[in-house]
Amino acid sequence: MCGIVGYIGKRDVAPLLLEGLARLEYRGYDSAGIVVNSPKAGALKMVKAKGRVRDLEARVPKRFAGTTGIAHTRWATHGAPSDVNSHPHLDPENKVAVVHNGIVDNAAELRAKLEAEGVVFASETDTEVITHLIARSQADTLEEKVREAVKAIDGTYGIAVMHADFTDRIVVARNGSPVILGIGEKEMLVASDVAALIAHTRQVVTLNDGEMATLKADDFRTYTTSGTTTNSTPETVEWEAASYDMGGHDTYMHKEISEQPDAVDRVLRGRIDDRFNTVHLGGLNLDPREARGIRRVKILGCGTSYHAGLIGAGLIEGMARIPADAEPASEFRYRNPVVDPDTLYIAVSQSGETYDVLAAVQELKRKGARVLGVVNVVGSAIAREADGGVYVHAGPEVCVVSTKCFTNTVVAFALLAVHLGRIRDLSVTDGKRIIDGLRKLPAQIQEILDGEEDIKKLAAEFAEAKSMMFIGRVRGYPVALEASLKLKEISYIHAEAYPASELKHGPLALIEPSLPTVAIVPDDDLLEKNRAALEEIKARSGRILAVAHREQEKADHTIVVPKNEDELDPILMGIPLQLLAYHTALAMGRDIDKPRNLAKSVTVE
Numbered sequence: 001m002c003g004i005v006g007y008i009g010k011r012d013v014a015p016l017l018l019e020g021l022a023r024l025e026y027r028g029y030d031s032a033g034i035v036v037n038s039p040k041a042g043a044l045k046m047v048k049a050k051g052r053v054r055d056l057e058a059r060v061p062k063r064f065a066g067t068t069g070i071a072h073t074r075w076a077t078h079g080a081p082s083d084v085n086s087h088p089h090l091d092p093e094n095k096v097a098v099v100h101n102g103i104v105d106n107a108a109e110l111r112a113k114l115e116a117e118g119v120v121f122a123s124e125t126d127t128e129v130i131t132h133l134i135a136r137s138q139a140d141t142l143e144e145k146v147r148e149a150v151k152a153i154d155g156t157y158g159i160a161v162m163h164a165d166f167t168d169r170i171v172v173a174r175n176g177s178p179v180i181l182g183i184g185e186k187e188m189l190v191a192s193d194v195a196a197l198i199a200h201t202r203q204v205v206t207l208n209d210g211e212m213a214t215l216k217a218d219d220f221r222t223y224t225t226s227g228t229t230t231n232s233t234p235e236t237v238e239w240e241a242a243s244y245d246m247g248g249h250d251t252y253m254h255k256e257i258s259e260q261p262d263a264v265d266r267v268l269r270g271r272i273d274d275r276f277n278t279v280h281l282g283g284l285n286l287d288p289r290e291a292r293g294i295r296r297v298k299i300l301g302c303g304t305s306y307h308a309g310l311i312g313a314g315l316i317e318g319m320a321r322i323p324a325d326a327e328p329a330s331e332f333r334y335r336n337p338v339v340d341p342d343t344l345y346i347a348v349s350q351s352g353e354t355y356d357v358l359a360a361v362q363e364l365k366r367k368g369a370r371v372l373g374v375v376n377v378v379g380s381a382i383a384r385e386a387d388g389g390v391y392v393h394a395g396p397e398v399c400v401v402s403t404k405c406f407t408n409t410v411v412a413f414a415l416l417a418v419h420l421g422r423i424r425d426l427s428v429t430d431g432k433r434i435i436d437g438l439r440k441l442p443a444q445i446q447e448i449l450d451g452e453e454d455i456k457k458l459a460a461e462f463a464e465a466k467s468m469m470f471i472g473r474v475r476g477y478p479v480a481l482e483a484s485l486k487l488k489e490i491s492y493i494h495a496e497a498y499p500a501s502e503l504k505h506g507p508l509a510l511i512e513p514s515l516p517t518v519a520i521v522p523d524d525d526l527l528e529k530n531r532a533a534l535e536e537i538k539a540r541s542g543r544i545l546a547v548a549h550r551e552q553e554k555a556d557h558t559i560v561v562p563k564n565e566d567e568l569d570p571i572l573m574g575i576p577l578q579l580l581a582y583h584t585a586l587a588m589g590r591d592i593d594k595p596r597n598l599a600k601s602v603t604v605e
């Protein structure tokens with residue numbers, strides 16, 4: 001949600017920042033802006049534009065020289081998308097420039113106070129408050145001015161600040177919104193996401209909440225907002241720059257769907273122990289005695305990660321025989337839940353930055369709970385806040401909607417379920433059965449992907465629907481939920497997901513020829529029950545697309561997927577529905593990687 005990139009060094013900064021913004025655009029894309037230092041010291045130069053980074057690029061003059069700059073791509077929270085509400089925000093004298101991710105909770109109060117002192121605001125944003133606070137500070141150093149400002153604000157921020165009187169530095173600060181320093185040779189970068197850094201350096205320092213940094217061309221310094229030096233040392237980022245390219249695909253979504261066989265292979269690698277038919281998860285920090293003491297598992301996540309958590313809860317309950325359920329983290333936080341010391345809490349997040357999940361983790365930790373993370377981004381806020389966890393190793397996911405991270409998260413849950421199960425009641429034989437099934441997944445996913453052309457033909461038919469129904473039972477229900485979310489996010493077709501068993505309790509009233517139903521029909525103990533639901537729909541002249549292990553007579557079309565172990569079927573049954581959503585949206589001409597109103601990584605409430 002919103003992207004920041006900044007640079008100080010010797011290079012021409014504008015092209016470098018625009019390229020960085022393009023890499024961050026998936027985090028927010030309703031407006032963008034850039035500030036560079038003017039070689040003629042004393043003022044900063046700025047260009048901003050409502051719209052995409054390419055709209056900003058079109059406005060940046062040919063001669064826009066400078067070797068220090070900060071830039072931002074925005075996803076509006078305070079104030080509608082517009083040129084003036086875009087970041088950076090400058091003071092009236094063009095001396096101070098601020099880019100900000102996050103939300104200033106006391107912005108209205110600070111704004112009123114500043115207005116009473118005669119400040120005239122140019123925008124409706126909360127960020128502009130920070131600019132004026134810094135500009136009006138009487139402190140001698142930029143660091144001190146920024147420190148005073150961040151002490152005055154409540155809320156979340158990742159900020160980068162330039163000042164025309166201190167042209168040798170950029171000062172940055174973090175509280176709840178990622179700030180990552182990129183350490184180069186006689187040049188320094190800063191960004192809210194490694195995506196913008198990786199083409200220039202793989203040496204990074206991730207700031208902690210309450211930390212600030214001063215970047216100079218040949219030096220950086222980290223310290224707390226109270227001024228204590230923190231001496232952070234750089235770490236090497238594992239992800240390759242090429243992972244952020246489209247690699248010959250037309251969209252990131254297509255690329256990421258196609259990467260799933262390799263991604264699943266990665267999450268399994270090095271974790272299976274054939275000797276004991278179990279799984280080792282190095283970062284769990286949970287010894288067998290503690291694992292045996294768990295009486296419940298509660299999984300928390302948002303959106304797609306919540307859906308992965310629902311499947312995860314089923315896997316853990318089924319294999320480890322521990323009562324387990326999943327709940328949206330956003331709901332959990334606000335219902336004052338009973339926090340039980342014998343419950344294992346698991347926070348699921350692709351980005352590791354989602355505010356609602358992070359806030360739930362912090363609340364749980366404050367109450368003494370044990371929290372594990374199932375996270376993709378290494379070193380992200382949730383990964384660091386958790387007591388331990390499992391990285392899902394999907395690699396960078398750039399498309400706003402999640403596909404490979406979902407699949408890898410579910411596989412990570414299957415690994416965790418085997419691990420917990422083998423410490424408790426899962427037999428050697430069942431452990432081996434699941435492990436063998438896990439190993440088959442990459443090739444089976446590839447087999448499904450090879451059927452893309454057929455799914456594309458089906459999608460052409462569905463692109464005409466105004467609304468669609470998705471149904472599944474038990475393990476199939478979260479698959480239906482996720483498939484319906486994927487379709488609505490990128491095609492904007494209204495979609496509902498219901499447990500198949502609930503059809504006759506209400507939604508059957510909706511069934512008619514113009515409302516197609518996608519039904520998840522695995523060959524498992526519920527096959528006959530699922531077939532009965534197809535009969536009910538057919539009897540009302542409903543059109544049916546089944547995702548099944550064999551042709552379904554009552555369905556108008558069946559996508560046949562390879563059979564794995566019953567427990568692992570949901571992983572495979574979701575894949576063709578990613579492709580269905582993709583091709584439906586494509587047939588409708590949608591902007592698939594950047595759907596309207598959405599942004600990757602929701603770091604605000």
Ligand code: F6R
Pocket residue numbers: 302303304305306348349350351352353354357400401402403486489601602
């Ligand atoms: C949907 C999607 C979102 C995210 C949700 C949580 O395709 O990607 O629903 O799953 O915003 O994000 P993370 O997993 O980063 O916590």
